[in-house]
Structure formats: structure tokens, C-alpha cells
Amino acid sequence: EVQLVESGGGLVQPGGSLRLSCAASGFIFSSYWMHWVRQAPGKGLVWVSRINTDGSAPRYADSVKGRFTISRDNAKNTLYLQMNSLRVEDTAVYYCAREHCSGGSCFFDPWGQGTLVTVSS
Amino acid sequence: SYELTQAPSVSVSPGQTASITCSGDELGDRNACWYQQRPGQSPVLIIYQNNKRPSGIPERFSGSNSGSTATLTISGTQAMDEADYYCQAWDSSTAVFGGGTKLTVL
Numbered sequence: 001e002v003q004l005v006e007s008g009g010g011l012v013q014p015g016g017s018l019r020l021s022c023a024a025s026g027f028i029f030s031s032y033w034m035h036w037v038r039q040a041p042g043k044g045l046v047w048v049s050r051i052n053t054d055g056s057a058p059r060y061a062d063s064v065k066g067r068f069t070i071s072r073d074n075a076k077n078t079l080y081l082q083m084n085s086l087r088v089e090d091t092a093v094y095y096c097a098r099e100h101c102s103g104g105s106c107f108f109d110p111w112g113q114g115t116l117v118t119v120s121s
Numbered sequence: 122s123y124e125l126t127q128a129p130s131v132s133v134s135p136g137q138t139a140s141i142t143c144s145g146d147e148l149g150d151r152n153a154c155w156y157q158q159r160p161g162q163s164p165v166l167i168i169y170q171n172n173k174r175p176s177g178i179p180e181r182f183s184g185s186n187s188g189s190t191a192t193l194t195i196s197g198t199q200a201m202d203e204a205d206y207y208c209q210a211w212d213s214s215t216a217v218f219g220g221g222t223k224l225t226v227l
Binding site for chain 1: 154170173209216217221
């Protein structure tokens with residue numbers, strides 16, 4: 001079974017740091033681009049970051065650029081998101097998602113269960 | 122930056138057809154997909170490449186994409202279809218989501 005399991009969320013003060021992890025299983029992790037998507041309480045989905053298969057070409061949403069770092073360890077089948085200088089507006093459930101492509105079209109499948117990050121004093 | 126627009130809410134009676142739209146500049150020239158998110162759950166892919174259903178997704182879900190509008194159609198809507206629905210497309214290898222539409226089955 002293809003599965004993604006996030007961990008590492010929690011309560012952190014503004015200006016603090018947190019590292020999220022996403023453990024992958026059931027597929028060849030090193031063959032897929034991976035993404036982080038977040039959802040603030042009661043709000044919609046917002047793309048955060050993505051990383052290619054060997055980690056050489058990360059990309060970020062403008063809202064997190066310079067503060068967040070995406071990385072991966074293909075030997076451990078794990079995706080990471082290092083979040084620094086956290087702001088109240090970063091409060092959200094963070095999902096990791098696999099980018100899967102078929103017939104020239106790419107999409108997110110599957111998604112993890114999400115991990116909640118709360119930034120508050 | 123590229124934007125996708127969805128109506129915040131749509132209501133439908135059980136057994137009727139629900140249509141949820143997603144608009145964006147020349148969206149028809151891109152591949153659109155749709156995700157269903159039930160309360161308290163993670164999003165699930167229900168339509169990809171405009172009109173294809175992943176295995177396990179009921180036939181009552183269908184999609185189309187032309188001009189500036191992608192449409193998700195749910196035929197014979199059931200109570201279990203009450204959820205938030207998000208469209209998604211790509212812009213320069215970054216993902217763009219619509220704001221989401223809450224489907225209420227009355």
C-alpha cells in the first residue's frame with residue numbers, strides 16, 4: 001500500500017523553528033517528486049514547496065521562500081520540511097503529497113494524513 | 122501569478138446532479154484535476170487530466186475542461202459526497218489550487 005505519514009508538528013512560538021518529516025512506503029520514493037501543501041484552519045489548500053528526485057532543484061512559494069527548506073533522504077524514504085522564523089500565519093495542517101504523472105498529466109496522489117503546526121505565543 | 126477561482130458553496134438535493142466550476146485564464150490549455158476533502162480528512166484525488174477517474178472513484182464523478190472553465194460533475198449525488206472540492210492546475214511546475222467549493226447535500 002502506498003502510504004505517506006507526516007510527523008513533527010506542534011506548538012511553537014513566533015520566530016521559532018520546527019522540522020517536519022514525511023515517511024514514505026509502498027513505492028520507490030527516489031523516483032518521485034514530492035511536495036508540501038498546507039491548509040490553515042478553515043481555509044483552502046495552499047502549495048508550499050516541492051523537490052525533485054535527487055533534491056537538486058527545490059522550489060518554494062513566495063510566502064515561505066528564505067524561511068523554509070525542503071529536503072529528502074532517499075535512503076531513508078523520508079521527506080523533510082525545515083521551517084525557520086515561523087510566523088502566526090504559518091499555522092496550518094501540513095500535508096506531504098507525492099506527485100504522480102500519467103498520460104502527460106501530473107497530480108497529487110496520495111496525500112499524507114497531515115501534521116498540525118501551531119505558531120502562537 | 123496564476124489563479125483559479127471557485128464558488129465558495131454549492132447545494133444539491135440527493136439524487137440530483139451537482140456541478141462545481143473552476144475558472145482560470147485559458148485553463149482549457151492546461152490539465153486540471155480535482156480533489157475531494159471530507160471533514161477532518163486528507164484530500165483525495167477524484168479527477169485527473171481533466172476527465173479521468175482514478176481506480177476506486179465512482180462513475181458518478183466526471184470532469185471536463187474547455188476555454189477558461191473546468192467543471193466537476195457529480196451525477197446522482199449522495200449524502201456521502203458532501204465535502205469540500207478543490208481544483209488544481211500547474212503554473213511553471215508549481216501547483217495552484219482553487220479556493221475550494223463546499224458541497225452541501227440537502
